Amino acid sequence: xxxxxxxxxxxWRGATSxxxxxxxxxxxGVTRQTIIALEAEKYSPSLExxxxxxxxxxxxxxxxxxxxxxx
Amino acid sequence: MRSAxxxxxxxxxxxxxxxxxxxxxxxxRWGGVDIGATGAAIFMLSLVAGIALFATRGEQVFPDHxxxxxxxxxxxxxxxxxxxxxxxxxxxxxxxxxDFPDDIQDLFANRFMQKLxxxxxxxxxxxxxxxxxxxxxxxxxxDLRLRHRADRAGDWAFTLIVIAGICVLALIPAPLLAWxxxxxxxxxLLIGLLIAKSLVEHVAxxxxxxxxxx
Numbered sequence: 709x710x711x712x713x714x715x716x717x718x719x720w721r722g723a724t725s726x727x728x729x730x731x732x733x734x735x736x737g738v739t740r741q742t743i744i745a746l747e748a749e750k751y752s753p754s755l756e757x758x759x760x761x762x763x764x765x766x767x768x769x770x771x772x773x774x775x776x777x778x779x
Numbered sequence: 780m781r782s783a784x785x786x787x788x789x790x791x792x793x794x795x796x797x798x799x800x801x802x803x804x805x806x807x808r809w810g811g812v813d814i815g816a817t818g819a820a821i822f823m824l825s826l827v828a829g830i831a832l833f834a835t836r837g838e839q840v841f842p843d844h845x846x847x848x849x850x851x852x853x854x855x856x857x858x859x860x861x862x863x864x865x866x867x868x869x870x871x872x873x874x875x876x877x878d879f880p881d882d883i884q885d886l887f888a889n890r891f892m893q894k895l896x897x898x899x900x901x902x903x904x905x906x907x908x909x910x911x912x913x914x915x916x917x918x919x920x921x922d923l924r925l926r927h928r929a930d931r932a933g934d935w936a937f938t939l940i941v942i943a944g945i946c947v948l949a950l951i952p953a954p955l956l957a958w959x960x961x962x963x964x965x966x967x968l969l970i971g972l973l974i975a976k977s978l979v980e981h982v983a984x985x986x987x988x989x990x991x992x993x
Contacts, residue, residue: 730915733915733916734915734916737916737919738916738919738920738921739846739847739848739915739916739917739918739919739921739922740846740915741844741845741846741849741921742846742919742920742921742922744844745921745991748991750991751921753920754920757920
């Protein structure tokens, strides 16, 4: 069994918050490239960054990130 | 490809060829031209042109999707490759001539150290210019994680080279070791070890950024 962290950053950023990747990056104190990597699920953020992202998107942590186990 | 990127590629190729001429042909002449001196002069000019390019159009040199840290990683890789090439050449020249200085104080006065000064200054300036043009966050936790991964690769390379060195020393007869392994030779070999470790770190970092995952 493998587990992975999936996220809905792109969905919440675009559909609800209308933020650009650069704006979200500035709000969280990271580079735009990190937002790109997160949205492509090539990078799992630290807990601190995960909370910052959720707060910047106006969501709860579990609305943005899910821990998914796969067989 | 933007004009600044094309110019950067041209400068990189010219600098590489010039460095090759400076390193491999210090005493060779072609058509009455001192290849080594000409190569060194062109290499210095290309470094100055590179600094000017980064100072005036630095934000256009790399693709937009690259972060400041990634840009610095690629610049660092280019410079460390030049430094390692210069080091190997110096070691080869000194070993062929057999005129390693006897005094450890001569280590920092030898030609390799003198050759290091300009590239290191250019490397520092270009790295600074890359950061000053960004206007945002220069590095974050993802960059640190990638850097940590690259450092581990460098540590592994360091360990493997040291183990290989121990094996070589164990296999060489003691009289032969006493003939060539002077303190100054050992100091130069240790410098090479540090440069090789740095090269592995820069390669690993550049590849990690290229893979786009942490």
